Amino acid sequence: MADAAAAGDAVEAVLEEWRRECPGLDFSPIGVVGRIMRLSRLWDKAIKDFLAEHDLEPGEFDILSTLRRSGEPYELTAKTFLKSSLVTTGAITLRVDRMAAKDLVTRVPDTADRRSVRIRLTPHGLETIDRVLPLHLANEDRLLHGLGVDERRHLAATLATVLESHGDTPAGTAR
Secondary structure: OHHHHHHOOHHHHHHHHHHHHOOOOOOHHHHHHHHHHHHHHHHHHHHHHHHHOOOOOHHHHHHHHHHHHOOOOOEEEHHHHHHHOOOOHHHHHHHHHHHHHOOOEEEEEOOOOOOOEEEEEOHHHHHHHHHHHHHHHHHHHHHOOOOOHHHHHHHHHHHHHHHHHOOOOOOOOOO
């Protein structure tokens, strides 16, 4: 096993063991899925650690980013967040409560629907996302340091194809 690990990544060592033990099976899916899952865990930790240095959690960064890219006045309804995320109403509420306590966002009444509330970036929230975003992009660039520009483009297109084949489309679109 040490020889296989030295010849490639940790997943390659696993593949070599399986090929030896069950030579009649096709283990190629592990080569892709195993590596994506392993990268996901490694990158998740790296991104959480980076954001923690800026007193942010990944969910908070997602909300700041979503509000920032929505354009001025940098506000959206809670319902909009729910449609674009995989979290519950309660999770969004808790996240927004924590962010309001940090003066990153505020809740404002929706003038079009009195039953609804809009979540808006505060000036401090806008400053935070504008300061952290370039650093976050540099951190993600660092995570991809082993790939050239063409490799990154090809990988992004390939991963987009896989995601689309599983029904992952932008919020509000249907197939």
